[in-house]
Amino acid sequence: MLQFLFLCVILSVGQHHVAAVLDPGYEFVQEADAWLRLHMVPAVWSDARLRCQLEGGVLASPSTDAITQAMLIQMIRHKVTSRNMFTGIHALNFDLDFTLLMVMPLSKINLDWAPNEPNDDNEEEQKCVVLNGAGQVADVSCHVKHPYFCKKESGVMNATSDCPTTDKGYKYEPLTGSCYKFHRFAQRWNRAARVCHAEGGHLAIINSKIEAKVLKHIFEKNPVETIVEAKHADVALIGVWKWEDDDGEWSTIRGETLEKAGFAQWSEPLDRHSTYGAIQRSGLLDAVRKYDRDPFICEIKL
Structure with a gap:
């Protein structure tokens, strides 16, 4: 599914509409009805999560096809498709399944795991999840630094503010x-x-x-x-x-x-x-x- 989505992303880069930026670094994506900001400076997962919280948002995850497409489009635009991006998917508090920061089970999300993922086969537990430029996800250590996206819902927008x-x-x-x-x-x-x-x-x-x-x-x-x-x-x-x-x-x-x-x-x-x-x-x-x-x-x- 996401392999097909990735092809659609490449074809739609020129047509994707982004509204004017009000929050520094944030872009409003109409298809996803959300604001996204790409943080190019890598951080460990806990610091990435904190930064997004301080900005009034959350660590973005490929929770819908529209959000996934928007994240991939920004990765293409900023030429970082070779990088892995931290997502809000984690298994920090339990030894069972991965979940979203908003406590949404992954059974509700259409994820495309990379081959042989999740594996958790390193000496250090891999309890966080990254998104790659092909639209696939993989489990990784939370203590390795990666770039990431922060997301704000459209409802936080204050269009009348000076x-x-x-x-x-x-x-x-x-x-x-x-x-x-x-x-x-x-x-x-x-x-x-x-x-x-x-x-x-x-x-x-x-x-x-x-x-x-x-x-x-x-x-x-x-x-x-x-x-x-x-x-x-x-x-x-x-x-x-x-x-x-x-x-x-x-x-x-x-x-x-x-x-x-x-x-x-x-x-x-x-x-x-x-x-x-x-x-x-x-x-x-x-x-x-x-x-x-x-x-x-x-x-x-x-």
């Missing part, structure tokens, strides 16, 4: 020309930076007193009692940091000094052992330590 993302949490601010999202669930600075990046943005950078006031107003809409699992409910992490030494120079995540970026008004006194930047509810800069978990603000610059 922000270039399908995430409805972002709001456009005309005073700065950026979109912002306040994350109430506290994270460490490094993880917060990853979340913002996965959403198509970055930890907020304050480039003026006006922008500081904008972030202050955003903070005001999130009172202390709404913040979850935070070390400090009165500061929010932003895109400011320094090298891990007591006397390092503070800079933005773009490498600019705070003065060059446009805002360097600190609260006093600072904890000299803190290495990551934050903004107080007052709108002044503050600093937190490496392992502190705090709310954070992401920014997408238009």
Whole structure:
């Protein structure tokens, strides 16, 4: 079945319709009624799954002929048909059959296993599944790195948003020309930076007193009692940091000094052992330590 589908894929590459991209890297595939993003940088299965979750989607699987065709078309377009792509099919929690991340039994899916697959014949258990350029699947180790696709359902689309993302949490601010999202669930600075990046943005950078006031107003809409699992409910992490030494120079995540970026008004006194930047509810800069978990603000610059 999928061998025939693969031939159809080759014939239909020129006719396949892809809508305009709103989320960075995502393309809407009408036939599959879903958004797909090809991640070319290989990752182990657990990291691939986490990345897709941070983007608000799931690790894509060949769960329907339309999704399979869309994945193969992108592989052809990006000239990676010789690579194996991780899928959301796994057998991590049990020793029985493979299942989808959405707990769908494979008996419900029309899969084409490669010859002699699944085999699980290596010393390391093969509990994850990859898709190859011929539309066939095989079981592999979850700890070997492969490229992968993330998928979002069409229902997550926010067609009326002024922000270039399908995430409805972002709001456009005309005073700065950026979109912002306040994350109430506290994270460490490094993880917060990853979340913002996965959403198509970055930890907020304050480039003026006006922008500081904008972030202050955003903070005001999130009172202390709404913040979850935070070390400090009165500061929010932003895109400011320094090298891990007591006397390092503070800079933005773009490498600019705070003065060059446009805002360097600190609260006093600072904890000299803190290495990551934050903004107080007052709108002044503050600093937190490496392992502190705090709310954070992401920014997408238009």
